[in-house]
Amino acid sequence: MIKFFLRNYLCLLNVLCYAQTNNFLGGSISWQPVSPNITNATTVAITLQQTYSWVNSVWACLALSGSLIQTLVCLAGCSSNATGIFVKGPCVYYDFGLDVTTAQSVKTLSYALDAQLVLAYQSSTWTTLVSGATTWSVATYINLAVRNDTGVINSSPRANMTPVVVVPVNTQQTLRIPMTDSDYDVVKCRWASNASAVASTTIDEYSDYDVVKCRWASNASAVASTTIDECSGVCQDLSGAKLYTSSNTDNNCTIVFNTSVVGYYCIAIQIEDFMPSSPNGTALSSIPLQFLVRGVQVSCGIPTITGEPTNGDTIYVQYNITYSTVITAQSGCSSTKIVRFLTIILPSGLASISTLFQSSSVLYSTILKWTPTIDQINTKQLFCTFAIDSNNSLSAEYCLNFVVIAQIAATASNNDSINWSLILGLSLGIGLPLCILMNILSYFNFPRWFNKKFSSKAKTLSRLQEDQTSSGQKRIDNGTKLYRELYIQPDDRMSQSLSRTMSTSSISW
Incomplete structure (x- = not known):
């Protein structure tokens, strides 16, 4: 006792x-x-x-x-x-x-x-x-x-x-x-x-035109x-x-x-x-x-949170779609290291921070994941954290602002209509003026251009025909001369050749 x-x-x-x-x-x-x-x-x-x-x-x-x-x-x-x-x-x-x-x-x-x-x-x-x-x-x-x-x-x-x-x-x-x-x-x-x-x-918001009410007395x-x-x-x-x-x-x-x-x-x-x-x-x-x-x-620098997104950014997130980003901190000097992230506030709902992992000799990271819900549409959410090193020094506070929006869905019909509208706009905006310009130019310049082109082509065609005719005649003349040299001989040569042939034939028989 x-x-x-x-x-x-x-x-x-x-x-x-x-x-x-x-x-x-x-x-x-x-x-x-x-x-x-x-x-x-x-x-x-x-x-x-x-x-x-x-x-x-x-x-x-x-x-x-x-x-x-x-x-x-x-x-x-x-x-x-x-x-x-x-x-x-x-x-x-x-x-x-x-x-x-x-x-x-x-x-x-x-x-x-x-x-x-x-x-x-x-x-x-x-x-x-x-x-x-x-x-x-x-x-x-x-x-x-x-x-x-x-x-x-x-x-x-x-x-x-x-x-x-x-x-x-x-x-x-x-x-x-x-x-x-x-x-x-x-x-x-x-x-x-x-x-x-x-x-x-209660503040009087209606000047002298007050609404007067009564209520039961309360002890509080x-x-x-x-x-x-x-x-x-x-x-x-x-x-x-x-x-x-x-x-x-x-x-x-x-x-x-x-x-x-x-x-x-x-x-x-x-x-x-x-x-x-x-x-x-x-x-x-x-x-x-x-x-x-x-x-x-402090004997050396304090930790810093670096990279994207930057401190104070506002990010629009669609509901029911998971948002994920890497938060990276750098130690202030070579003798220290980041030991943890001290998160002050997370977005409400399904939000989480991963365990710390080292991404390089001086960089340490964590992953923020959050899936907003449909009832959070048009609301603003906040994420704030500090990085703490082995000397218990804190980084500057790092915060991200979030705005929850409805899902953005684009259908195939919408895409098609947008493309057709673009094509039609380009056709009317560029094609029509170009056609009008071509018609005007052809009206003033086509006759002279056609005559010049047609005359030039006619002369060229005539020259080609003459060349072909001359070339053909030369080929014919050359062939005739060769034929005559081989087969059409003078009379004395022809008679000698004929007698020689007959003599040879008689011996053979």
């Missing part, structure tokens, strides 16, 4: 020591309704997803999934079932090189229809930072009202980023935050604030805007960083920054979705994303 209590005491002491150690590396909270189309019920069931990262050497997976006893706090619109939500969850990722462990908790909760509330994870053990305090607040704004544009309950956007981004100091860096939204809303980002006002009243309805602490001691921790976002469905969120001192810096932003018809109106929901940038001194 004494051993049992002693073991439990040591375990509790160990957990308390962990809790006081600087070990937090950031995280995010997102949510979505289980049945967004059910809008006539009194309650709404949502799936709440919490993702947090910790220093791996301090928090092992077992402690994160079992011993961590911290819970979320409700900052606005609280009800009895908004408390007691544990942050612990099973490990989903760990990286010994970056000393990172990531745990994820997924829970189903129920709240009243039209409820608006803010849940947050707050504590005070950020890892040691170059600047900023160690306290944190990771807050999400949940709005379960029925949307007036789609008639369903909204789902929050999602954002992905590696817990630690390693960059060389004194070098300007550009980092894109991958953001997605299942409702295909306009998604934007902004810096988190420790004095953010969460609006809970917020009636006034509330000031929320979204980042505590790490608000805009990276001095000089610039944040760029867009008010369209490109869902662009880009941070440009430079680290001047070796160490950790915190990035704390809020990701918010807006109705496409009102991209600059009131946010439908807001989720946090907090992660670290680590500035390091």
Whole structure:
């Protein structure tokens, strides 16, 4: 019995020591309704997803999934079932090189229809930072009202980023935050604030001609805007960083920054979705994303992702047709090699990344494959990855944009009609003017040309006939002369030959 209590005491002491150690590396909270189309019920069931990262050497997976006893706090619109939500969850990722462990908790909760509330994870053990305090607040704004544009309950956007981004100091860096939204809303980002006002009243869009309604009172309805602490001691921790976002469905969120001192810096932003018809109106929901940038001194170059397609390209992919491409990275110097690709986000659906393979002495590759489905037509998808070398240095972020389109099918009849149209066009455009030109030229020049040609040919024919006649006469004269020389002799020679012949004949007899 004494051993049992002693073991439990040591375990509790160990957990308390962990809790006081600087070990937090950031995280995010997102949510979505289980049945967004059910809008006539009194309650709404949502799936709440919490993702947090910790220093791996301090928090092992077992402690994160079992011993961590911290819970979320409700900052606005609280009800009895908004408390007691544990942050612990099973490990989903760990990286010994970056000393990172990531745990994820997924829970189903129920709240009243039209409820608006803010849940947050707050504590005070950020890892040691170059600047900023160690306290944190990771807050999400949940709005379960029925949307007036789609008639369903909204789902929050999602954002992905590696817990630690390693960059060389004194070098300007550009980092894109991958953001997605299942409702295909306009998604934007902004810096988190420790004095953010969460609006809970409906904007009047119809001047004085209002539609007045009544509803049952609710114990989870917020009636006034509330000031929320979204980042505590790490608000805009990276001095000089610039944040760029867009008010369209490109869902662009880009941070440009430079680290001047070796160490950790915190990035704390809020990701918010807006109705496409009102991209600059009131946010439908807001989720946090907090992660670290680590500035390091490098003795040689960092990895680079090279080749085609290039970073930031937009690629149109037909649904139900597999897209495949090779992603190739090059090590920064001869003493290092690429050890893996750290993929931040894949296109939704049937997407995969192959294992790393070496294609040359300094080049390492992986293969991205993705088959979009028919329900993804006209949607935009995103792929982002980093290459990591044996020194745990990361390449610049590499992203590809995808747009899903319908299949392009060309039939034989279409091809034939196109060819015939081309032939007809060429005939009318070239053949007809050429025929007219030939007729005009023949009208003016043909008589003289014909007379000249005919006269020349007649003379040539006459000359040939004369030559043939003369040649024939010469052949006849020559033949006659030869015949006469052989067979027609003078009388004396002929008589001598005749007598000689007769004499010979008589002897023979």
